[in-house]
Amino acid sequence: MTALLEMRHITKTFPGVKALDDVSLAVAEGEIHAICGENGAGKSTLMKVLSGVYPAGSYDGEIVYAGETVHFTGIRDSEERGIIIIHQELALVPLLTIAENIFLGNERASRGVIDWPETFRQTEGLLAKVGLRETPGTRVESLGVGKQQLVEIAKALSKNVRLLILDEPTAALSESDSQALLDLLLELKAQGVTSIIISHKLNEVRRVADSVTVIRDGATISTLDAREGGLTEDRIVRDMVGRDMAHRYPARQRRAGDTVFDLRNWSVWHPEHADRQMIRDLSMTVRAGEVVGIAGLMGSGRTELAMSIFGRSYGRRISGEVRMHGRPVDVSTVDRAISAGLAYVTEDRKTLGLILEDTIRRNTVLANLGAVSQRGVIEEGRETEVAEGYRRMLNIRTPSVFQKVVNLSGGNQQKVVLAKWLFTEPDLLILDEPTRGIDVGAKYEIYSIINDLSAAGKAVILISSEMPELLGMCDCIHVMNEGRFVGELAAEAASQEAIMSMIVRE
Incomplete structure (x- = not known):
């Protein structure tokens, strides 16, 4: 031709x-x-x-x-x-x-x-x-x-x-x-x-x-x-x-501990349309070391659920209870949700997750400025030390933590978002489409980070539109449709066909 x-x-x-x-x-x-x-x-x-x-x-x-x-x-x-x-x-x-x-x-x-x-x-x-x-x-x-x-x-x-x-x-x-x-x-x-x-x-x-x-x-x-x-x-x-990837998802020992996160009877209404209920009386639990997936089509309410839990960042007339380690906690604002041990990695990293024109150093510490401050003044040396630590830990490919985030690839930007929330030392990490728009090599690195978190006893909620990702990474999967959970599958019983059949039946 x-x-x-x-x-x-x-x-x-x-x-x-x-x-x-x-x-x-x-x-x-x-x-x-x-x-x-x-x-x-x-x-x-x-x-x-x-x-x-x-x-x-x-x-x-x-x-x-x-x-x-x-x-x-x-x-x-x-x-x-x-x-x-x-x-x-x-x-x-x-x-x-x-x-x-x-x-x-x-x-x-x-x-x-x-x-x-x-x-x-x-x-x-x-x-x-x-x-x-x-x-x-x-x-x-x-x-x-x-x-x-x-x-x-x-x-x-x-x-x-x-x-x-x-x-x-x-x-x-x-x-x-x-x-x-x-x-x-x-x-x-x-x-x-x-x-x-x-x-x-x-x-x-x-x-x-x-x-x-x-x-x-x-x-x-x-x-x-x-x-x-x-x-x-x-x-x-x-x-x-530059290498074979026979296994797209790293192996992980599945050992769940005590219940970390317990959501009870959670309901959320649309922020602008008062008669439209987005989340309908949902309940779920996540244990230490467990990765729980949420599957569903676009518009099923997955992101709305995550944002409403994290400081009521979405919705009105929110009702229900959030418990961490068996105790009710206040998640009515983002600050209170962070203090309660929650962190949320948004699906829209460029708009909601990062300040693109600022440095890796500044973005890394944004959610926990108190940890790098003394009497209300940021200690730049401590700030650099923290950012360098996460750069090495997460293998963020950059010449320097003083590099602007806008100049990083999508996978490295996603690692900066993860670093920002890991620095808050959460007990529950909610990941909303954490590998969207990044390549298979960077995905594997993100999956390895998730496994490290679960091995350290953290609880993880993984929201993804990619069913193979959920099947490869999760201990169990909740299937969501029109603001409700319509089924739950253990890892060994889950398949793309089983997930889709639950959605279609509704």
């Missing part, structure tokens, strides 16, 4: 770090080409070079597109050639409508006046192409993440896309939304659109990709042709991490 894109010997250096080292990539016309690699391997950097986010002159190497050498000085240059990138953090304006977002900066206008009838007509056609049934006048803030992703693709189609780049497009999507998006990519392929997809979900890569390029430590390791057969997840993983 004819190559639409060739990136030859691309090298990109940041101060103190060589992000890309002589990377080469070829993408054939009309194919779906996957790029895989660990967090920090250089995948997103390579795509930013291609799209002009990092302009010509800021890197070494050559880009050949549609048969000619190109030098993009900005993202508008690449878009004019039909190269459109959709980043993991969607670039939509929540308060604007779908139509306004699709044509923002690319307005349908005559003599400086927007032609709204034409804008809406074209929007309807684009929405039909991506399978979105909402009207052009619908505000983006009212859409779920899956539908927002479709709006981004419709926006790309409005710019006559020829090469579509998607960076972790299904990281925040439910399984059904992920499948719908992958089906759309296959439809676009049939229409002649070439796609590059960056993904950690290897089952999805195998489903849609014609070829796979693996990048490790800023260098090209291999390019695999999926059409020849024999492409396995184990082969991709071996190239990604």
Whole structure:
């Protein structure tokens, strides 16, 4: 097949770090080409070079597109050639409508006046192409993440896309939304659109990709042709991490002790819709050394449950009782929940878990400033000592704890969030999608940390949309649907089929 894109010997250096080292990539016309690699391997950097986010002159190497050498000085240059990138953090304006977002900066206008009838007509056609049934006048803030992703693709189609780049497009999507998006990519392929997809979900890569390029430590390791057969997840993983990972989940001795956390008759109502009950009379217990999973579809109430327990960060008219070590505790505020021995690692690390523009050092101690303060004044030496300790313990890959968190890969950012909460010395750690958007190597490290915590007698609640993760890590799994537990499975009796059958029966 004819190559639409060739990136030859691309090298990109940041101060103190060589992000890309002589990377080469070829993408054939009309194919779906996957790029895989660990967090920090250089995948997103390579795509930013291609799209002009990092302009010509800021890197070494050559880009050949549609048969000619190109030098993009900005993202508008690449878009004019039909190269459109959709980043993991969607670039939509929540308060604007779908139509306004699709044509923002690319307005349908005559003599400086927007032609709204034409804008809406074209929007309807684009929405039909991506399978979105909402009207052009619908505000983006009212859409779920899956539908927002479709709006981004419709926006790309409005710019006559020829090469579509998607960076972790299904990281925040439910399984059904992920499948719908992958089906759309296959439809676009049939229409002649070439796609590059960056993904950690290897089952999805195998489903849609014609070829796979693996990048490790800023260098090209291999390019695999999926059409020849024999492409396995184990082969991709071996190239990604430089070693075999026969066991994706580290072994753990399952020894549960006394009850640490006891939730009784917990009910929560929606913070804005007074007649909508989100959590319905839930009870659960977690013992020392135990990892208890919560499974359920998006919208089942898993995150709402976790946030309502942790300082009533979500919901109104909350009722029920929380006991720690057999004694009732006050969790009515975040400070009181922390004092009671609870910690919560949010699913949204970038917005709720970290201050991205601050350092690793500062983020690590944020939830327990009193432990690094003397008479209300932070002791910077102690602060650095604590951050360095957790950097070594959790293997946070960074030159220094004075590095800004925004410059870390997703897996290392997640380790900083874990460090922040481990520094509070919790008895119960609630982990909400702790491995979302991170690669298999970093996942294994997170799983090992969870096992270390359980071995130390901590109680852990693990909320995850990835059923294999729950099956591989948990002692028992609660199945949640519409704000209620609809079943409980011991580890030895649990399976994906058993979990889904409990959800479907409801």
